[in-house]
Amino acid sequence: MLILTRKVDQGIVISGNILVRVLGVERDRVKIGISAPGEVTVLRQELWHEGEGDKPFERREPRSHASGM
Numbered sequence: 001m002l003i004l005t006r007k008v009d010q011g012i013v014i015s016g017n018i019l020v021r022v023l024g025v026e027r028d029r030v031k032i033g034i035s036a037p038g039e040v041t042v043l044r045q046e047l048w049h050e051g052e053g054d055k056p057f058e059r060r061e062p063r064s065h066a067s068g069m
Contacts, residue, residue: 011021
């Protein structure tokens with residue numbers, strides 16, 4: 001796991017096409033914004049965990065979204 005510190009209005013870029021930006025901090029909550037291409041699925045961890053089993057960060061083969069497969 002990579003651990004970074006960012007201030008409000010700062011962000012990080014993932015794979016050259018996903019931007020994660022800190023929008024605000026209030027008490028113990030951090031508001032983030034995520035800009036990603038339409039083909040990238042973005043879910044909160046607890047929602048992803050519900051659909052993926054007991055190991056939410058286990059590496060998996062990508063699912064095919066192509067029609068006819």
